[in-house]
């Protein structure tokens with residue numbers, strides 16, 4: 001089954017590129033950029049990956065990404081991810097990036113985007129992986145800051161597939177960002193948001209109503225609201241679920257107790273993703289294999305999950321159709 005899952009064409013829609021930073025590269029970039037890390041060694045850093053909540057992970061995630069300084073750093077980060085994704089049989093990736101923590105350190109949007117875009121171009125040439133970029137706002141920072149970032153990104157609007165919303169969820173409801181997302185909509189940008197990971201089902205409805213999103217990142221807590229489940233079903237709103245992430249961040253104690261089977265039983269448009277693969281036990285193949293082991297899903301189930309991801313992807317229609325045909329034939 002592992003080889004069959006590896007060669008199944010897969011699209012990854014929920015991936016934080018800063019969350020692909022492996023400890024070895026973090027130390028290499030820290031040395032290159034003259035940055036002192038709080039950990040003495042790769043092993044000490046890995047030992048710190050013992051999270052009890054989203055916030056405990058975010059604290060480490062923001063410290064780790066501080067080694068990213070130059071265009072070359074962002075290029076190498078993304079290329080290292082693309083190589084692993086290619087080995088996992090990923091054919092399309094939507095990379096989220098968080099500009100705010102970088103801007104705050106004096107790293108410009110130009111630096112971030114030039115590095116990521118050149119990696120996306122190289123991934124298409126070397127691995128035939130297509131990709132899209134999603135600019136995410138930090139929901140635990142003021143909405144005005146997100147608005148300023150959105151305005152600053154003007155030169156890149158035509159190269160952004162969407163804007164997103166991430167970081168600490170509880171206490172930062174989607175409505176806080178209504179004006180920002182209205183502006184993004186007026187600019188013709190698609191919108192997605194994390195909702196219902198640690199936050200309540202209300203935040204999922206709020207993201208749909210106030211932010212007019214076309215996808216929900218995570219969304220696993222939707223089952224707490226029957227009317228919401230009916231809506232997600234009838235509108236077939238894609239949920240980008242991240243199974244291993246949810247276990248690492250204690251959203252579910254074990255994968256066997258994850259609500260994924262219930263989401264599928266309710267006819268929802270579920271996709272599988274790795275979120276922050278350097279921190280949460282691996283990439284797409286690790287997530288697919290873990291689900292196979294926990295739920296006993298067969299080939300048909302995984303074909304459906306892969307099909308859902310392609311149908312929900314920001315991808316050109318010809319490539320979508322070609323990849324859908326490859327999934328059906330797999």
Ligand code: HPA
Nearest residue numbers: 016166167168194275276
């Ligand atoms: O899983 C996540 N949730 C919210 N914000 C994030 N930023 C990186 N990963 C995550």
Ligand SMILES: [Zn+2]
Nearest residue numbers: 166194217275
């Ligand atoms: Zn995420």
